[in-house]
Amino acid sequence: MKSVRQAAVIVDSNVAALHAATATESIQSAGMAATAIIFPAGEEHKNLSTYSRLMDSLLALRPAVDRDAVVVALGGGVCGDLAGFVAATALRGLRWVQCPTTLLADVDASVGGKTAVDHPVGKNLIGAFHQPSAVLIDVLALRTLPARQISNGLAECVKHALIADAAGLDFLETHAGQLLEAQPDLTARLIAHDVAIKAKVVSADEREAGIRAHLNFGHTLGHAIEASVGLGRILHGEAVSLGMVAACRLAAQRGLIGADLAARVESLLLRLGLPTHQEGLDVGAVESIMQHDKKARAGRLRLVLPVGLGRVDVFDDIPPQQVRQAVASLGQ
Ligand SMILES: NC(=O)c1ccc[n+]([C@@H]2O[C@H](COP(=O)([O-])OP(=O)(O)OC[C@H]3O[C@@H](n4cnc5c(N)ncnc54)[C@H](O)[C@@H]3O)[C@@H](O)[C@H]2O)c1
Numbered sequence: 520m521k522s523v524r525q526a527a528v529i530v531d532s533n534v535a536a537l538h539a540a541t542a543t544e545s546i547q548s549a550g551m552a553a554t555a556i557i558f559p560a561g562e563e564h565k566n567l568s569t570y571s572r573l574m575d576s577l578l579a580l581r582p583a584v585d586r587d588a589v590v591v592a593l594g595g596g597v598c599g600d601l602a603g604f605v606a607a608t609a610l611r612g613l614r615w616v617q618c619p620t621t622l623l624a625d626v627d628a629s630v631g632g633k634t635a636v637d638h639p640v641g642k643n644l645i646g647a648f649h650q651p652s653a654v655l656i657d658v659l660a661l662r663t664l665p666a667r668q669i670s671n672g673l674a675e676c677v678k679h680a681l682i683a684d685a686a687g688l689d690f691l692e693t694h695a696g697q698l699l700e701a702q703p704d705l706t707a708r709l710i711a712h713d714v715a716i717k718a719k720v721v722s723a724d725e726r727e728a729g730i731r732a733h734l735n736f737g738h739t740l741g742h743a744i745e746a747s748v749g750l751g752r753i754l755h756g757e758a759v760s761l762g763m764v765a766a767c768r769l770a771a772q773r774g775l776i777g778a779d780l781a782a783r784v785e786s787l788l789l790r791l792g793l794p795t796h797q798e799g800l801d802v803g804a805v806e807s808i809m810q811h812d813k814k815a816r817a818g819r820l821r822l823v824l825p826v827g828l829g830r831v832d833v834f835d836d837i838p839p840q841q842v843r844q845a846v847a848s849l850g851q
């Protein structure tokens with residue numbers, strides 16, 4: 520394969536204003552051409568029409584953009600998913616490099632090679648597995664990220680600790696304040712650690728046949744809560760926080776973990792600026808959305824529950840009444 524001469528930097532409108540010049544100048548100083556392609560920020564733009572416009576802009580760069588060009592995704596998870604799908608499909612697959620700029624993308628979305636856009640009937644329904652050639656993380660990009668978005672990413676770090684890494688929980692508890700301020704050294708340590716956890720799970724099970732399902736901890740309930748509250752009203756990490764609280768309470772009620780661990784998780788989430796309570800939660804709506812969840816197989820709801828510190832398991836035999844109670848407890 521020839522060396523890269525042309526990079527197409529796909530970036531959302533917020534990140535473009537803050538970081539696109541730094542990225543394109545850095546690529547150019549390495550002797551390559553770099554062109555920024557900007558799309559409007561926000562999950563509501565992670566769809567086929569934005570994909571199509573990005574593809575138009577990319578193909579307009581031919582012949583400079585050929586099979587040897589590289590797509591650079593500069594931004595959060597929305598940008599990574601969109602640009603990754605463009606890379607997966609343009610000219611039957613281009614190499615791509617991910618430069619995540621949100622904590623959520625650093626620790627979660629940039630690992631695993633899943634790319635996708637949303638469809639009106641559901642999130643992430645159109646996409647491909649397409650691994651990036653490299654992921655470049657600069658923690659200083661987080662300096663411009665709003666505090667609520669930092670907390671959003673920390674929810675996934677709590678999840679990683681609970682599914683695979685007891686010591687990670689201590690780290691989050693000890694450094695909560697500095698992590699909320701994205702203190703660079705500690706944040707870099709956290710990201711390196713979390714990427715290793717996700718990479719280990721994903722490489723053991725890239726196509727989600729077995730233990731990758733553990734990454735759904737807090738998500739089956741979280742997605743349903745997110746949808747019932749109204750998409751966009753709470754952030755993904757906030758919904759996952761609520762999902763993890765309900766899962767821990769349910770696990771404690773079934774004797775899978777002690778009530779002390781459930782309480783410890785809740786107090787950590789609160790310290791990290793994440794919700795453990797949702798005013799006016801519509802339990803019936805959450806339940807019916809969960810029934811339609813794509814992860815519910817053969818009419819059974821599959822839930823990932825903690826079974827110890829840093830350990831989870833998948834259950835498909837939890838009585839609906841118990842699930843309802845745990846969800847209802849979030850609104851009380
Ligand atoms: N592919 C995967 O495995 C995977 C995993 C988890 C989540 N995701 C996807 O990721 C998306 C959520 O990602 P997200 O939370 O990063 O959302 P996002 O990309 O929308 O970013 C959140 C907000 O922060 C802004 N922003 C990004 N970086 C910034 C910075 N450095 N300074 C200031 N503002 C900045 C964005 O413009 C946006 O407004 C969802 O679409 C989800 O489906 C994918």
Ligand SMILES: [Zn+2]
Nearest residue numbers: 675738755759
């Ligand atoms: Zn998530």
